Amino acid sequence: MATSPALDVPPEPPSKRRKTSQDPPSRNESPDIGTVPSSLPAVADLAEQLDDLERKKYVKGQKLGSGQYADVFSAHLVSDPSKLVAIKKIKVGPEVKEFGISYDSLREIRFLQELDHPNIIKLHAVFSTKNQNLNLVLEHLPQGDLLKLIQDTASITYTAADIKAWMLMLMRATHFCHAHGILHRDIKPNNLLLAADGSVKLADFGLARAMADPFQHMTYNTITIWYRPPELFFQAQHYGGAVDVWSCGCVFAELISREVLFRAWPETEINMVKLICEKVGTPMEENWPGVSKLRGYVTPTDIVPLKPKEQWFAAFRAVGEVGVDLLIKMLTLDPRERLTAEGVLRHEYWTSDPRPSKLRDLPRKGGGEKAMGQDLTQRGGELPRGDTGRADRVARKIDFGAGR
């Protein structure tokens, strides 16, 4: 049989078919693929029906932020207006022609779908609209991010106990990712969002990847430059969770001193290596066996010995000797010697005094809802906008005396 007479029927555009569907009963849980309500017309396939159901669960509200990569809207559940969410609508950029759906979006969707943890931003659902835009329904995090808190030296003070609480939440999130075989690869304060209850939520999985098998090549050109570990500057082709632990160490130091630890300016790789050598010590065979064999291994000619513990302590005394010990172990040059995320969580810092602050006692207001909009529209690996003046603000406003 050559052609079916059915071909003469003009095709009905998919969008038109969709409009005929009745409003589905609102459900909070994503329905099972096998139990699609039969009230929908039979023409839409099962996946289309489910997508439709998901889309109709939310009412889109105010735009919270707009970036090159995505727009973020505030939204709520149709069934319960008090249940807020954020909808991240991914923009179709010019690279679509060469790649289709972008790597960033695919990575973010892939990994957030697998991670359900109190300190990782929750992806409630994904749906597409008729113009084929991807919409990510994310947890609503109205208190901004840690960067805004760190930078707001004028009105925000926080304690060593607060730092411990934030770091604990960050490390739990990081360990959870690693236990799932996922590397985040972009941990930095503005990717640490704050929930209404004050808890930290690791966000932006646009640069994440699954841990690779031995010998499989991985890119070294990842992680926002100030938070990138030395092995990546030396072009290591294979790495694991240690890269994220270094970034966490940078966040730890930044929380304490309220300045970026390795703030190379201009932000070049050479300047970064120089800074790491100055502040930690020059990576060499003695402190990092095998380092000289890495393809991109270059260090300044003036060799700086590993910084002694006392100097670290002088700079970061606010977290105590135990805290500084942990910081040193997170910022160890040799990634094999650096603590793993689990190792960090087993460190005595967490169980020594002071106890981490309770959630309700933590400072909030890291820029509010709009800050979330801004954070979520940023592309992975970018430095936060309007950040260039930070070095001028060196005021230290940590209230460590206020013991709680």
Place this chain on the structure above:
Amino acid sequence: MTQHLNEDDLYRTSSQYRLWSFSPESLATLRRKTHELAITRASQYAPKSKSSLWQDGTAVDCLNAEECLRLVQRYLDQVRTTSDHFKWPVPVKATAAQYLARFYLSNSPLTYPPKEIYKTVLFLACKTEATHMTLSEYARRISTPADEVLAPEYKVMQALRFTLDVRQPYRGLKGVLMELLNLAEGRVGEVECVETGGAKALQAEMLALEVPARTAQTMWSAKAAGKIESKDVMDRINAAYSAARTILDGPALLTDAYFLFTPSQILLAALHLADEPLTSFYLRTKLPLDSDLRPKILTTIAACAELLASFSGSHILSKDERAALEQKLEGCRDPSTRDLVGSHAVAKRGGDGGEEAEEKARKKKAAREKHLKEGDDLFGPSLNGKG
């Protein structure tokens, strides 16, 4: 850390477990529904005179459920060979195959012929598994226009229910290989929860293992004469690994194994088919003989092994059979999805404008209302005396 998650707990949070694991019955039901829906859908495009034929689903010129399934399987094989041809890492192959299989749980080949979808699925898997190849290069190498590769991408994402992670048995199998080699070298003594008698005893036990049955898939066989030595055991382990690996690359991807079993069950089943006595030994070092779970686990592995063993290469459609089915498909496929490139373009253009226009209209309306309201407040009710 008050809550300790073991690997089983972690697996149960995966999208593969939550959305893509089925009992054989629920899998069959889902496929039946999808096929019926496709037939109903197709019947809407059929001319009146023939509609009775279409309505009851027995149209003589339409692919039946079994034929649809075999056509999809043929393209699972195509995904496999294309990925190997490009020398992509193994995870790309398994992810792509699983994307294709998942796509056809909620879609029928009658609506979207696999010949078109498999190319999109491969490219998508290549992206999610961090294997970089530009669209233009990919399109050139599979001799397909780039827009044909991209057109069904959203459709595929939707059918995958926006879950892209595929848990695979490969790394686990490698882990078993390393563990077995260590055991054979006498480097493992204490095994958690299991009485072993120490490294030496384990090593001795391995030397004394029964040889694999004739039907086993391993290439290894005991020497005709002489004592089995440690080196022979190593050979045996490596041979079992590569036989199991072949099963993971073939039957595991071309059957419903991923839908019905977990990655560890699949790899143990593959190893079981490769070298049964060796696998039993390995399981004894993991599972205490008196464990309540033991019978259940062994039964599951056996069931998975049976599924994998039931597959043979001759099940895959030949080129001619495929061509015949595809010609038949041409006669009954859904015309609304024929021009995916066109409708993709329309959706992107039309939809975008539509949404923006909607927003503009909404803003205009709000401004007008505000204006009216303010007008009322400032100047009192309108003069035409209606109020």
